[in-house]
Amino acid sequence: MAGRLGNSKRRLGDDYLSLHDRVIEELRQAILSRRLKPGERLVEGRLAEELGVSRNPVREAIRVLTTEGLVEVTARRGASVLAMTDEEARETIEVRALLEGQNARLAARRRDQDILARIAAVLNEGTVAVAAKRFELLSGLNQQFHNELAAAGRNRVLSDLLKRLRERTAMLFAPTDPERQARTWDEHAGILRAIIAGDERAAATLAAEHVMRAGADFLATLHVPEDGPSLDTMPARPDPAAAKPRPRRAAVGRTKK
Template sequence: MTPIRHTSLRETITNEIRKAILSGRYKPGERLVEDRLAEEFGVSRNPVREAMRVLEIEGLLEVAPRRGATVAKFTLEEAKEAIELRSSLEGLSARLAARRCSDQTRSRIFDLLGRGRRALDEQDWTALRALNDEFHQLIAKAGSNRFLWEFMHAMRAKTYWMAAGSKSWRGKDSWLEHEAILHAILSGDEELASLLASRHVASAGQAFMDGAEEAAGRSTGSGGGDAG
């Protein structure tokens, strides 16, 4: 692999390892060895070690003495707790976005709404998936709370990773919920924006939990077939 050169090498390596975990290239329970990662990315061990500390804080890695770092595993109960917390925080994020909606934010929202509607009309689900990330990033930044932004970044990484590979994405329904949240933010309705954002995450989380529980049942033989 071509060596990575960047002004913030730790951040670059952190992002690369995070993407590999979230995409499923590094599996839950898989051991990550500093030397191998350093060789893969063409860097020294130090930025890899620093990246691992960041990802441990985010909950994507578990680091134990003498065993080193492994990709974290999660239980359905942990997933439920993460979804509950993110639902509340997304509500707060949307409330702040409605309260502090600037002209620049309004322009970005109108642009996002237009692109989302075109993708929906064309049934371009790949584009809608990409817009989903942009939607949440936009709301978080619009709220102008750096501490909430940092915490939500870690929470989204955690929940996206939990849902990686699941078939619970709800396509059209999900984007229509996004549109309703954005319109509430544009109108400055803090209560409605907060309520809709919390419900949106809760609904998406419930769809994921239903699928995960069904898969767990199949893996134990109660539903036939396997979980994959």
């Protein structure tokens, strides 16, 4: 595991964040970038040694990341990186696509200028980071973009649902491929243009397609069957007559014993 978390003890201490916050961020990014793999056990002593800190901030980081849905804790295995089944991933992608589409529709209807200005600022930062190949910045900027987008819908119930869903499934929508990361910000720009224009239908369609594309990229890494999510078959509601496949552990995770 050497070399996967941070560069040095000095970097942890010298950053503007507190030591606890820095450890949380280091572990969060290691999970989102898949340097720590789904299903991998998080051993406090080993992580603390690599980060050059005591066990206490590592223990606190694991607790925080558990509330965010990136880590799961079980009695038999302790803490480990969350590993979803491919069926759980598909269902989550479908739900998030529907909710993001509706939120973008509301944002285009309400067009809160202050919030749209904040979204534009984040979009600009993301575009600059892509051009500079500062890909390590994009995960945080992506979260900011979608958080501001949720606020633009001005529906607190929907915003809260989206926040929980994003935190629970952040690793599904954290592309590591530079080409995909660049496309992500092009798609963000298209969503924002539709919202600014007040085009509710286009905003909803683009936001939903954005999620489905990101989800399809993730599912492709699991080698799921071709009948998985696609842009042409995004469901409006589930078909009760359709037989559900038996859940199986995602290929990127480890099967629990």
